[in-house]
Amino acid sequence: MLSSQVDARAKRQAFRAGLESGRLQRFPGAFTPLTAPLIQELGFEGAYISGAVMAAELGLPDIGLTTLTEVVQRGHQISRMTDLPTLIDADTGFGEPMNVARTVHELEDAGVAGLHIEDQVNPKRCGHLDGKEVVSADVAAQRIAAAVKARRDPGLVIMARTDVRGTVPGEQGLSLAVDRAKALEAVGADAIFPEAMQSLAEFEAIRAAVKVPILANMTEFGKSRLFTHEELEGVGVNLVIHPVSLLRIAMGAIERGLVDLRDSGTLDGQLDGMQTRARLYELNDYASYSAFDQTLFDFEVPGTHE
Ligand SMILES: C[C@](O)(C(=O)O)[C@H](CC(=O)O)C(=O)O
Numbered sequence: 273m274l275s276s277q278v279d280a281r282a283k284r285q286a287f288r289a290g291l292e293s294g295r296l297q298r299f300p301g302a303f304t305p306l307t308a309p310l311i312q313e314l315g316f317e318g319a320y321i322s323g324a325v326m327a328a329e330l331g332l333p334d335i336g337l338t339t340l341t342e343v344v345q346r347g348h349q350i351s352r353m354t355d356l357p358t359l360i361d362a363d364t365g366f367g368e369p370m371n372v373a374r375t376v377h378e379l380e381d382a383g384v385a386g387l388h389i390e391d392q393v394n395p396k397r398c399g400h401l402d403g404k405e406v407v408s409a410d411v412a413a414q415r416i417a418a419a420v421k422a423r424r425d426p427g428l429v430i431m432a433r434t435d436v437r438g439t440v441p442g443e444q445g446l447s448l449a450v451d452r453a454k455a456l457e458a459v460g461a462d463a464i465f466p467e468a469m470q471s472l473a474e475f476e477a478i479r480a481a482v483k484v485p486i487l488a489n490m491t492e493f494g495k496s497r498l499f500t501h502e503e504l505e506g507v508g509v510n511l512v513i514h515p516v517s518l519l520r521i522a523m524g525a526i527e528r529g530l531v532d533l534r535d536s537g538t539l540d541g542q543l544d545g546m547q548t549r550a551r552l553y554e555l556n557d558y559a560s561y562s563a564f565d566q567t568l569f570d571f572e573v574p575g576t577h578e
């Protein structure tokens with residue numbers, strides 16, 4: 273009821289244990305707070321909080337227009353709805369190293385278990401688009417070092433994302449990504465997010481280069497086909513995110529539903545595909561609120577079906 277009873281420190285320990293377990297940690301992107309309890313109930317190990325989704329939901333492109341305050345609020349709203357660890361997208365860290373430190377404090381207070389900071393320049397763009405630019409290895413390292421130094425809970429997972437792979441084609445791009453991953457590990461990154469890998473062999477190359485856990489981003493319509501969990505675990509990937517997937521699924525259904533409504537004048541034909549009222553109330557845990565105070569909450573609405 274209201275929010276998770278598991279405190280943030282315990283979630284961070286669970287996240288770290290999962291990353292060390294040798295099993296792939298599966299983090300679908302919780303595109304609204306309501307999806308977080310569903311992700312938990314269905315047995316996933318954690319939930320991802322995507323910057324691309326936050327921007328898209330606000331009707332904005334993913335080019336660093338969202339503010340730290342908005343991202344922190346979203347991180348809190350989602351993290352409090354689940355006992356699972358959450359990993360949040362902190363984009364480029366919202367500024368210079370001192371801003372990165374502030375970002376870390378704010379996100380710690382929001383209750384996330386981990387965050388990733390990337391090495392793109394501002395304005396940043398989706399990691400699977402062409403024409404990206406990255407900052408120098410020194411600046412990238414400064415961002416991560418600042419984040420590591422700033423955290424108050426040593427359990428908070430600071431993940432370094434490198435976008436360098438997409439800036440140079442072919443083998444050379446991969447070798448730059450390997451070098452950058454090593455450099456970011458050396459300044460204290462707890463995990464590496466190699467963005468826009470093009471094959472399983474590329475994940476293997478990063479895996480071989482660093483000791484810390486690595487993440488695979490299985491975003492749709494990106495730079496690679498969608499590898500299965502088994503394939504990713506097979507090459508030693510520790511964590512997979514499906515960052516924008518639930519938004520894409522929902523928006524696909526919404527568009528089909530709206531077209532049907534416009535053309536037929538009723539949504540009766542859509543009922544089978546809709547989440548029922550009963551299922552929604554289960555996710556919202558209405559029963560606990562009723563048990564807490566029956567004088568305030570009475571959800572026996574006469575005439576309500578499912
Ligand atoms: C992971 C990501 O940073 C996100 O914000 O979710 C995006 C996802 C996407 O745009 O598909 C990314 O840059 O890969």
Ligand SMILES: [Mg+2]
Binds near residue numbers: 323361
């Ligand atoms: Mg992002």
